[in-house]
Amino acid sequence: MAPRGKATENAEGGDQAAPRRSTRIAGIPQPAAAAAATKPAPKKAAAGSSKKRAVEDGDAKAESSAKKSKASSPAEVAEDAAGIIEIGGSLPDLTLKNEKGEDIQVADLAAEKGVVFFLVPKADTPGCTQQACGFRDIYPDFSSHNFEVYCLSADQPTAQAKWQTKKELPYPLLSDPKRTFITALGAGDGGKTKRSHFIFAQGGKLVDKKIPVKPMDSPRLALEFIKTLQEGEP
Template sequence: MVDPTPTTTAPPPAPGQAPRRSSRISGKPKSEAAPRRRQKKGGKATSATAASTGGGGSRTSKQGKKRAADAMDADAEGDVDVKEGNEDAVGGEEGVDAKKAKLPPPDEETGKPAEASAEENQSPGPAAQPTQAEGGDGDVTMADSAPVKTTIDIGDTLPSLTVKNEKGEDVETSTLVAEKGVVLFLVPKADTPGCTQQACGFRDIWQEFTALDYDVYCLSADTPTAQSKWQTKKNLPYELLSDQKRVLIGALGAAEGNKTKRSHFVFEQGGKLIDKKMPVKPVDSPRLALEAIKRVKE
């Protein structure tokens, strides 16, 4: 007997065509977890989950998708590292080595790079060293140092300088010893007790000096006007020399800052120094100077 139920035979699938799935199996394939993408430094994170959903995909610009795809390709290869703020790419291990090579290892003691420590320990250059200047006479002095104080010793000659007398007239020191010997006694300040005692002591025996062919001069840093008043007040018979800048006083070695050391110097005719006392007491100065002259005369 012939079966009354009609039989339908499905046609065989065409070559190369995948078999159709049964209607019982859902047409939607299970989504596989997409690999997480690396977040770019300084950029926005883009997740694979957001890209797979409709809402996230719509808010992502084409430019963002392109950058995300480039980042995924770079992560997959594993040999590209992108610097922050720089488009240049450096190989993975080679880039790290290059960065390390730029920075020298720190110094163990200071914790600073070796190059910085070496620069700090370097000695100052030639510009930091004091320079020397050579004078016209061949003497060498330090340019950065203060001028060296000079002193006059026995046998030296009276310095040739110009000063003022109590009248304000110029006096050349070399002319003072041209014909006679000279006694220069120095006082700190005119018309003060100690200086007056010293000046009056030379006044009282002034004739004894002139008898031995020696002239007496008082030297100080006072003005000629102050010296003239003092001379008149105390009846001083000798000239007073004003050296306000202490040029001659300094050449004799009697300058001490803004002060003058009490002293006296005896020069024979021609300017040779034969005696000096510094410091000296006011009462002793006239007598000691006269005794020095008498010893030379004997």
């Protein structure tokens, strides 16, 4: 009788085990399958995001290109150069020191006479001395045409006064150590001064400029222009 009961238990256990295997497989969804059924498709989301980024990148490139185009337009270039005095521009409202250390109002210098500013890189150097002495030698001709002459440099007034005395320069020297006026004239060059000259008519309007210019040519060219200018006046 015992073997039969054991066989019966085994048979019953087998009958019970078969439905359980069927239930696990067919009746209960597996966690991985459920997650896969509810998870959004990653490729589609990535594709949409990439498309959005591509559009944004395209807009950014278009905007950058537009800015570059605008910056290179004539109007923009003219705006960038607004700080430099061009022909027809006026003397700026600046205060500089002369060789005596006195304050000089630049805007007032052409109130009664025309003005010639000749710019030198450094006082008492060979080329600058040649230019300065050239203006000295024909200084009376400038005076007779109602023009005053000024030497402009970044040297300190003491150095200018010493040079003036040494070379007997008859005109004032203006000190512009920060190169404010020099830069406004367009003669500033990375912490240096370009040899040049600028002519302002009576009233303060710029009528001529030579930049750069050779030391020996500067005085002659300045005087020739002034004579031509006055010959053409009514």
